[in-house]
Amino acid sequence: MFKSISKPIIPCLRIFLTLVSLKEVLVVGHKMRGYFSSEYLFYHEGLVTDFVYDFLYTYHEVLIWGAVLFGVLASVGLLARYSLAVYVLLYSVLFYFDNSLGIYNHEAGLTIQILFVLIFAPGVQNWSLDRWIKYGYRATKSIVSYSDWGLKLVLLLVMVGYFTAGVSKIRYGGVEWLDGKTLQYYLSGRASFVNSPAQKFIPVSEDLDWKGSDGIVAYTYGNFQTRPQFIEFGKWVASNDVMMIFLSIATLIFELGSIFMLFWLPYRTLYLLSAVLFHFSIRVFMGLGFLDYQVICLALVDWKYVSTKLSLFFIWMKSKTT
Known part of the structure; x- marks a missing residue:
């Protein structure tokens, strides 16, 4: 094990x-x-x-x-x-x-x-x-071998974080979350902190059982991006309904697909690198860096495996061109 x-x-x-x-x-x-x-x-x-x-x-x-x-x-x-x-x-x-x-x-x-x-x-x-x-x-330059149970537990925590994010979208948003309207709201400028009022409050009834008895009375939305060029880029993307539907479906597949990274190294490598790009795109569109997540994903990548595969790929490419 x-x-x-x-x-x-x-x-x-x-x-x-x-x-x-x-x-x-x-x-x-x-x-x-x-x-x-x-x-x-x-x-x-x-x-x-x-x-x-x-x-x-x-x-x-x-x-x-x-x-x-x-x-x-x-x-x-x-x-x-x-x-x-x-x-x-x-x-x-x-x-x-x-x-x-x-x-x-x-x-x-x-x-x-x-x-x-x-x-x-x-x-x-x-x-x-x-x-x-x-x-x-000299002893600090080499890695002393160790049991990988800690690594596997960290991978499990990361998987649970992404997987439950996908489950939450389905649980509280239903199939309607895939219509692109949620992402469109965030990127269209209506949730921007640059606009007034700075934060959006959507009141709900105190009697509403939303996320259990501890649900909050008002749910807040916000896009923290302040750079005009990125805000305009987000608005341009949000103007395309088909693109919003595609990104919504892709996000859900990405999050629910995290479970498979526990079992297959090639998939895990691709998933972790994709997660870095995923969070980078969130930073561009919403100003939310999730730098911790990017560091976690980059640290979990097996870079020796990546290096080996890239070397084999370049050798293959060279053989095709000679």
């Missing part, structure tokens, strides 16, 4: 995902400072939340800079597992604060889950200062 591998996937996730997630730590930290200097919104749910509120109010600077410190230590691999464990804890507290403001950060959600797995995953101490200090510089 599990096998020993010597690929740099797990250490790459530790190094690069931790560094990229620090950007979100600083963004949430900025929000936290703004909130506690001028309180504007907080969801109280009882005594536990009140306790957490007081704790965050008193120690938010310690949490922010502690997360930065341990994030850097985890990335360079100094006391790698311990630093990563403390970083995940502090990042989770900051993530909780962000959620308390009514915002769910999809990037941070998957990132925290993967970083939590890395705390225990074999191979995480490859390419680390820990190994450099213990064995010398």
Whole structure:
């Protein structure tokens, strides 16, 4: 079921995902400072939340800079597992604060889950200062083989993230989601944050059972793209109804098709590279970078396999031209 591998996937996730997630730590930290200097919104749910509120109010600077410190230590691999464990804890507290403001950060959600797995995953101490200090510089250049159960668990988490996104579209939007109207709304300019009002609120009845009893009273839409040329490009694409239907169907097939990447390396490679382009297109059209997701997908690619296949392809091309 599990096998020993010597690929740099797990250490790459530790190094690069931790560094990229620090950007979100600083963004949430900025929000936290703004909130506690001028309180504007907080969801109280009882005594536990009140306790957490007081704790965050008193120690938010310690949490922010502690997360930065341990994030850097985890990335360079100094006391790698311990630093990563403390970083995940502090990042989770900051993530909780962000959620308390009514915002769910999809990037941070998957990132925290993967970083939590890395705390225990074999191979995480490859390419680390820990190994450099213990064995010398030359030892850090090679990868010590490790069991791939951590890698498979990370792949499972990624698959679940994409697959449930597709299921959610069908569950809450039905077959009508495929008519292209949802994507058209986002790209047509009607949901743009450049327009006034800045954010769209669509009230629904408090009695409506939408996404269970915890459903929100108002659902918000928004396109965060601010560059005029990309906004106009989105409007041009949105003007084509056939293109919108095609992109809607392609998106659903892409998300539901994530399940197959668990079983076949060629498909997984193609899927992960396609996911990078998928998120890049979202950045172009909507200003939502999903940089964490792109780093995760790039780190999970088996680049030795890609290199081998490209070499064989170029050899084949050369044989055809000679």
